[in-house]
Amino acid sequence: MKVFVTGANGFVGSYVVAQLLADGHEVYASSRTGDLSSFNTNKNYRFIQVDFSDPFSLHDAFEFVQPDMVVHSGAMSKPDDCELKQSDAFDTNVFGTVQLLLNAEAYKSFFIYLSTDFIFDGNKGMYKEEDKPSPVSYYGKTKTDAEEAVMEYQHGWAIVRTSFVYGKPLYGRGNFITMIAEKIKNRQPFNVVSDQLRTPTYVADLANGIAAIIKQKAGGVFNIAGKDILTPFEMSEAVAAYLDVSDHLLSPVTKDEFKELAQRPLKGGLDINKAISELQYQPVSFSEGLTDTLR
Structure with a gap:
C-alpha cells in the first residue's frame, strides 16, 4: 500500500514512517526540510521535500505518488508559537490540511489526521x-477547524487524537521527557506545572495505533493515548527517580504561576476504551515508556 506521510522529519512522523516500513508499506515521507532519516536504505522508502501548505508543489507530489493512504502528522504544534503567530498557524494547520484533503480527493486516498486533546477546554x-x-x-482552535474539514471528506477518514507524546527521538529535537532528563542531570533549576492532568503517550504506541487504523481502514475518531493520568510534575519526579537523582532543582508550580502565553486545558487526557475495543490497542504504562525513553 502506498502511504504519503507529512511531517516525516518530526518526532511523531519519524515513528510513523518507521512503523509503516516495518509493516511492509511503500512509504513516501515528506517534509519542508531535507531528509533527516536513515531510512533511505529501505527499498520501500522515498522522501519528498514539499511544503503541504503550497498548493502547487503539493499537487505535483500527489500526482507523483497517487497514494492509497495519507497520514497527516505535520503541524505547527507549539501552542505559544501558534498564539504569537496566528496567521502562520492557520496557514499550516488549517489551510495546509484543506490542501491535503483536496489533493487526496483526486485519488480517493484514505485520510488520517493527527489531532490533540488541546481541542478541549479542560473542564472535565x-x-x-x-x-x-x-x-x-x-x-486548539486550528486543530478543531482542521478536524471539521477532515470530517467533510468523502473518501474515508480517521482522526487520531493524542496527548503529551514522549519517547526517544529517532532524530531531530527532543520532547518534554528528554528535556527534563537533561535539566535533572545538569542540576538546572526549572519550574514544572503540577496541576494539569494529561495522559502521556509513548510515541511507539501512537505509531502502532495509526498502523492498526491503516490495517483495518478503520474510520472515525479514535483516542490513541497512554493509560496513566499524570501531571507534568509527576512525570518529572518519575524521571528523577529513574535517574536516581534526589537533589534535583525542579519546582512544582500551578498553571497560573507558570504563565504560558497560550492557555492549556487544566484537565486534559483522553479515554482510550474505544481504541482498546476496536483496534486492540494496548499502550505500555508510563513507567515502561519512560524506561524505553531513557534507557
Whole structure:
C-alpha cells in the first residue's frame, strides 16, 4: 500500500514512517526540510521535500505518488508559537490540511489526521471521542477547524487524537521527557506545572495505533493515548527517580504561576476504551515508556 506521510522529519512522523516500513508499506515521507532519516536504505522508502501548505508543489507530489493512504502528522504544534503567530498557524494547520484533503480527493486516498486533546477546554478531563471540542488556545482552535474539514471528506477518514507524546527521538529535537532528563542531570533549576492532568503517550504506541487504523481502514475518531493520568510534575519526579537523582532543582508550580502565553486545558487526557475495543490497542504504562525513553 502506498502511504504519503507529512511531517516525516518530526518526532511523531519519524515513528510513523518507521512503523509503516516495518509493516511492509511503500512509504513516501515528506517534509519542508531535507531528509533527516536513515531510512533511505529501505527499498520501500522515498522522501519528498514539499511544503503541504503550497498548493502547487503539493499537487505535483500527489500526482507523483497517487497514494492509497495519507497520514497527516505535520503541524505547527507549539501552542505559544501558534498564539504569537496566528496567521502562520492557520496557514499550516488549517489551510495546509484543506490542501491535503483536496489533493487526496483526486485519488480517493484514505485520510488520517493527527489531532490533540488541546481541542478541549479542560473542564472535565478524560475526554471521549464524542465529546464536543471547545478549545481555549489558538492552537486548539486550528486543530478543531482542521478536524471539521477532515470530517467533510468523502473518501474515508480517521482522526487520531493524542496527548503529551514522549519517547526517544529517532532524530531531530527532543520532547518534554528528554528535556527534563537533561535539566535533572545538569542540576538546572526549572519550574514544572503540577496541576494539569494529561495522559502521556509513548510515541511507539501512537505509531502502532495509526498502523492498526491503516490495517483495518478503520474510520472515525479514535483516542490513541497512554493509560496513566499524570501531571507534568509527576512525570518529572518519575524521571528523577529513574535517574536516581534526589537533589534535583525542579519546582512544582500551578498553571497560573507558570504563565504560558497560550492557555492549556487544566484537565486534559483522553479515554482510550474505544481504541482498546476496536483496534486492540494496548499502550505500555508510563513507567515502561519512560524506561524505553531513557534507557
